Amino acid sequence: MTRLLSSPTHMPALSRIDPLTTLDVAMPAEPLYPAYLPVRPEGFTATLDVPAFDAEEPGLRADPELPDILSSKAALKNITPRVGTEIRSLQLSQLTPAGLDQVALLAAQRGVLVFRDQDFADIGPERQLAIAKHFGPLHKHPTMGYPQGTGPEFQVVYADETVGNLRDLLGERTNYDLWHVDQTFTPNTPGNAFFWVLEMPASGGGDTAFTSLTAAYKALSPTFREGLHHLKLLHTSASVGEIARVGQERALKEAVKTEHPLVISHPVTKEPVLFVNPTIARQVVGYKPSESDLLLGFLHDHIRSLDFSCRVSWEKGTVVVWDQRTVAHSAVPDFKDGERRHMVRIISYGSQPQPL
Numbered sequence: 001m002t003r004l005l006s007s008p009t010h011m012p013a014l015s016r017i018d019p020l021t022t023l024d025v026a027m028p029a030e031p032l033y034p035a036y037l038p039v040r041p042e043g044f045t046a047t048l049d050v051p052a053f054d055a056e057e058p059g060l061r062a063d064p065e066l067p068d069i070l071s072s073k074a075a076l077k078n079i080t081p082r083v084g085t086e087i088r089s090l091q092l093s094q095l096t097p098a099g100l101d102q103v104a105l106l107a108a109q110r111g112v113l114v115f116r117d118q119d120f121a122d123i124g125p126e127r128q129l130a131i132a133k134h135f136g137p138l139h140k141h142p143t144m145g146y147p148q149g150t151g152p153e154f155q156v157v158y159a160d161e162t163v164g165n166l167r168d169l170l171g172e173r174t175n176y177d178l179w180h181v182d183q184t185f186t187p188n189t190p191g192n193a194f195f196w197v198l199e200m201p202a203s204g205g206g207d208t209a210f211t212s213l214t215a216a217y218k219a220l221s222p223t224f225r226e227g228l229h230h231l232k233l234l235h236t237s238a239s240v241g242e243i244a245r246v247g248q249e250r251a252l253k254e255a256v257k258t259e260h261p262l263v264i265s266h267p268v269t270k271e272p273v274l275f276v277n278p279t280i281a282r283q284v285v286g287y288k289p290s291e292s293d294l295l296l297g298f299l300h301d302h303i304r305s306l307d308f309s310c311r312v313s314w315e316k317g318t319v320v321v322w323d324q325r326t327v328a329h330s331a332v333p334d335f336k337d338g339e340r341r342h343m344v345r346i347i348s349y350g351s352q353p354q355p356l
């Protein structure tokens, strides 16, 4: 072997090595979790216009010392100083209600929590639903599929060789960033999201990216921030993704809309949040379109910075919990055409966003 390596004539020509093909891994012939394949009854379901309600914030009930998380044998590691914490050796499914409150508080503070080596995917839909419900009433998606025998509180994100993936849905683009906060077009907005993996693309990819909207706010000058404080954005369910999914006509016809302050006070941490949402809130209330496009163009570019963002790689057993008021997120649909990616999401509602 040594002789071979030392002899240039026996070394493979580097130009012939294509890492994209040499690292290919065969996809299992059948889905690993067939019970969680998405189904959807035939017929029309309008987007839910959930009226305003008083929501409890579980993070406000939490012991700020986080005893159930920090004093166990759990190992915590910040993904970056500004956003994201990875947690090992702690089972979400074993936490008491007080422990789940602490998860909500830590998610509010860190934006995104990446729980590794969880049994969550295998505890069954009833227990999954019960844990997510602890965080608040659950969002019901009007168009995404859910596992047979469950309901639209479960939202299955599924790609394979027949259904295609997000790239197919959005059509030809130079990139597929789709930064957003989920479903913010109602008076109460989503608080926490549970997102877990059932099967990852065999050849890799399919990460999820998160960016801190509190860190993005802090990076702005005090003078610029002041100019934002009195502004509101129009949030609409006729989002970029929903128009791609159901068509513009239907998306506009059933659009649910509301206005939220552009800068909000986080209901748990009380930190200012730059509450922009590039796919759902594309109009500054009272601005002419070109003024709105100019300001939001800058802010949407600003929040994408690597200064405030992180990228989460999924592994078998990973469950991600995030606070939708602290971070925005984007899928990274970079995986190979036709490969299977199977994820499930449940979102709870939090309170109504309040200005500073």
Ligand SMILES: [Fe+2]
Residues within 6 Å of the ligand: 180, 181, 182, 329
């Ligand atoms: Fe999302």
